[in-house]
Amino acid sequence: MASAVSAGYRGVARVADIDLAVEPGDFLVLLGANGSGKSTLMRAVSGQISLLAGAVRIDGIDMASTPEAAKRSIGYAVEPYDLPETLTGAQYLDLIASIRGCSARDWPCDELDEVLQFRPWLRTTISAYSLGTRMKLSIMGALLGAPKLLLLDESLNGLDPLMLFRVRRIFAALRAKGHGVILSTHMVGTIGADCTGIVFLEHGRCRHRWTRREIDAAQGQPGGLEAMVIAALEMAN
Numbered sequence: 001m002a003s004a005v006s007a008g009y010r011g012v013a014r015v016a017d018i019d020l021a022v023e024p025g026d027f028l029v030l031l032g033a034n035g036s037g038k039s040t041l042m043r044a045v046s047g048q049i050s051l052l053a054g055a056v057r058i059d060g061i062d063m064a065s066t067p068e069a070a071k072r073s074i075g076y077a078v079e080p081y082d083l084p085e086t087l088t089g090a091q092y093l094d095l096i097a098s099i100r101g102c103s104a105r106d107w108p109c110d111e112l113d114e115v116l117q118f119r120p121w122l123r124t125t126i127s128a129y130s131l132g133t134r135m136k137l138s139i140m141g142a143l144l145g146a147p148k149l150l151l152l153d154e155s156l157n158g159l160d161p162l163m164l165f166r167v168r169r170i171f172a173a174l175r176a177k178g179h180g181v182i183l184s185t186h187m188v189g190t191i192g193a194d195c196t197g198i199v200f201l202e203h204g205r206c207r208h209r210w211t212r213r214e215i216d217a218a219q220g221q222p223g224g225l226e227a228m229v230i231a232a233l234e235m236a237n
């Protein structure tokens with residue numbers, strides 16, 4: 001879906017020569033330190049910034065030539081502090097729904113605001129939200145209209161264990177129906193044992209990638225997935 005992508009700001013590349021493949025049902029993780037280019041790559045894949053090189057195709061549709069059509073298949077959970085501070089949660093969901101052309105409650109599971117214990121916050125301005133509350137809203141917005149590809153930019157780091165479990169269960173149900181998920185994170189602990197690939201970014205380049213087979217093999221080893229990733233990070237430093 002992303003081939004040899006380079007992207008950045010004001011003509012300066014901040015990610016370069018990145019390939020990403022997401023098949024139906026995949027859960028791809030972009031792992032990297034702060035400033036490694038995860039958000040920039042997410043913005044490039046979602047068509048928010050233009051590519052300096054390469055191509056992005058979403059569900060077979062080319063982002064550069066037909067961005068409107070390509071974006072219809074994407075649900076983008078923005079970074080929590082990129083949410084519009086002056087809107088309430090309800091207004092934000094209305095805004096996303098109007099862009100998507102769906103209802104503000106058109107989630108892939110019933111009563112998502114109740115499931116995520118978000119209802120008390122619907123009428124409150126986003127500026128007053130905690131990190132976890134912002135993440136819930138960001139995820140709820142991304143899930144509107146059940147898009148084929150979910151892009152989650154650091155969207156799980158601030159959720160408490162129960163909410164994290166519930167969100168992961170929703171993603172698993174979507175993946176079982178053929179939706180794809182890309183999660184960016186700088187926290188190895190949020191990766192999740194059910195991911196199907198990991199791309200490790202360093203200074204805007206792909207430093208290493210792990211396949212589904214390697215991830216599955218690591219689960220049976222002492223320390224599991226986390227030990228495998230940490231060993232690679234140690235080698236990189």
Ligand SMILES: Nc1ncnc2c1ncn2[C@@H]1O[C@H](COP(=O)(O)OP(=O)(O)OP(=O)(O)O)[C@@H](O)[C@H]1O
Pocket residue numbers: 009014032033034035036037038039040041186
């Ligand atoms: N809007 C912008 N204009 C110019 N440079 C930017 C902009 N956003 C990010 N950058 C630069 O691009 C590089 C990659 O930043 P990016 O936000 O993509 O990294 P990240 O891996 O998402 O970091 P973090 O984990 O801290 O969110 C950094 O050098 C950053 O300073």
